[in-house]
Amino acid sequence: MDFAQCLSDGTREIFTTMLMADVAGGNPWDRSPEEFDRDLTSMVGMAGGCRGLVAIHCPKQVALGVTGFLLGMDVEDFGEDVFDAMGEFANMLAGIVKAELSARGLEVSLAIPSVVTGPDYSVDSSIEGENVALCFETDHGPFLVELQLEGSAVAA
Amino acid sequence: MGKSVLIVDDSNTMRKIVARSLRQAGFDFETILEAGDGQEALNVLDGNSVDIILSDINMPNMNGVEFLRKKAEDPAIAGIPVVMITTEAGSDILREALNLGAKGSVKKPFTPDQIQATLGDYV
Numbered sequence: 202m203d204f205a206q207c208l209s210d211g212t213r214e215i216f217t218t219m220l221m222a223d224v225a226g227g228n229p230w231d232r233s234p235e236e237f238d239r240d241l242t243s244m245v246g247m248a249g250g251c252r253g254l255v256a257i258h259c260p261k262q263v264a265l266g267v268t269g270f271l272l273g274m275d276v277e278d279f280g281e282d283v284f285d286a287m288g289e290f291a292n293m294l295a296g297i298v299k300a301e302l303s304a305r306g307l308e309v310s311l312a313i314p315s316v317v318t319g320p321d322y323s324v325d326s327s328i329e330g331e332n333v334a335l336c337f338e339t340d341h342g343p344f345l346v347e348l349q350l351e352g353s354a355v356a357a
Numbered sequence: 358m359g360k361s362v363l364i365v366d367d368s369n370t371m372r373k374i375v376a377r378s379l380r381q382a383g384f385d386f387e388t389i390l391e392a393g394d395g396q397e398a399l400n401v402l403d404g405n406s407v408d409i410i411l412s413d414i415n416m417p418n419m420n421g422v423e424f425l426r427k428k429a430e431d432p433a434i435a436g437i438p439v440v441m442i443t444t445e446a447g448s449d450i451l452r453e454a455l456n457l458g459a460k461g462s463v464k465k466p467f468t469p470d471q472i473q474a475t476l477g478d479y480v
Contacts, residue, residue, distance in 0.1 A: 218466040219374060271370050273377060286370040292415075293465050296444020303447060311444065313367075313417060 204301070205229070205333045208346050211297035212337060215290065220270035223340065230334040230345055234258050235323055237336075237345045241279070242324055243287035243316045245295035250307035252351045254326050255295040257287060259344035266341030279318060288314030298348060359387025360480065361405065365398040365412040365424065366442070371465070375411055375442060381469035384480060395424025402434045409479055412459075414443040414450055422450060425457040438479045442467070 209227040216224040230237065240261040247253040259267070261279065268276045268286040276282060292314045302309055317324065330352040336345050362379065364372045372391045379386060390405055392398035396419040398412065414421035421441060429435050438460045445451045446464040455462070461475045 215466045218468050268370075272373055282370065285368050289368045289370045292368070293444055296446070296465060299444065299448070300446050308449065310450075311415060313415070 204298070204331060204348055204350065205335065207298060207301045208294070208333060208335055208348055211294050212335070212346055214297070215293050216339075219293070220267065222270045224337050226338040226343070227335045230336045230347075234334060234345055234347055237343075239345070240264065240320075241283070241287060241316065241318045242322070243284075243291040243314055244324065245288075245291045245314050246312040247295065247299065247302075247309040248312070249309040250302065251309060252328050253298070253302075253309065254328060254347075254349040255291055255298055256324060256347040256349075257291050257294070257344060258347065259287075260342055263339055263341045263344045266339060267344075284316040284318075288316050294346065359385070360408040361388035361390060362386045362480075363390045363392060363398060363401055363405075363407045363410045365392045365395065365410060365416070365421070367393050367413065367416040369393075371413070371442075375472075378467065378469045378472045379476075382473035382476070384473075384476065395419030395421060395427065398424055399427055399431075402428070402437070407434075407437055409476065410437055410439040411442050411463075411476075412439055414441055414445050414454060422454050422457065425454055425459060429458060440475055440479070 239258040241264045242258045244256040265276045268283045271286045295311050328349045328351050331350045334347040364375050366372050376389050390401050392401050394416040412421045441454050441459050441462040444465045463475050
């Protein structure tokens with residue numbers, strides 16, 4: 202399985218099992234995540250057999266919608282519930298990527314999720330290798346899923 | 358007397374999802390207790406009767422493996438079954454948890470049916 206397929210299948214699995222909501226698309230996003238219309242990024246770093254980063258970039262309405270699905274209630278604004286839910290979304294997706302890396306003989310550990318919000322921000326990492334980004338559609342709008350992996354993982 | 362469960366996860370969202378999934382899976386716990394890490398779980402166990410524990414592995418302060426070690430040292434709580442709910446499917450740290458006495462594991466993301474299948478033998 203390539204990493205784009207892993208990200209796509211993992212995202213759909215999370216929506217099907219945990220959010221019980223529809224998700225469509227999953228097309229490659231060939232531009233920088235900075236060019237995606239986003240208000241929040243949740244991410245989980247990976248270290249060990251290779252370094253990597255799983256990130257979810259989304260506009261506010263998608264973050265509120267995803268949080269609402271996960272918690273089973275309406276969520277009206279950014280707050281701890283949203284940050285925690287979007288961090289957990291990234292954490293579950295990172296776990297799926299970790300399992301794929303493990304199948305290739307690369308054991309990694311996952312960092313605690315972190316979340317960035319604001320009108321204008323960038324997410325920089327020093328990871329050089331493969332960068333995969335897929336754009337999905339929900340009833341609340343689009344979101345971007347990104348995976349950065351250093352070269353040793355791509356070659357495995 | 359109704360049964361009680363302790364859910365241990367640093368994510369408030371995940372604790373709510375696990376509680377909801379337990380209800381959807383048909384479990385009727387009278388009491389659902391929560392803790393944000395292993396140390397909080399030990400504190401909860403100090404003052405409450407618990408029939409089963411569902412615990413994450415990756416948590417700040419005290420993770421799930423260290424929690425299992427500490428729990429095993431206390432005869433009053435050592436016998437309470439623990440099921441791990443974690444993203445760490447098939448990993449070394451999950452194997453360590455199982456070696457320390459965890460009864461099984463559920464991989465995140467999960468369905469209520471998967472919760473039912475794993476917990477059914479212990480509740």
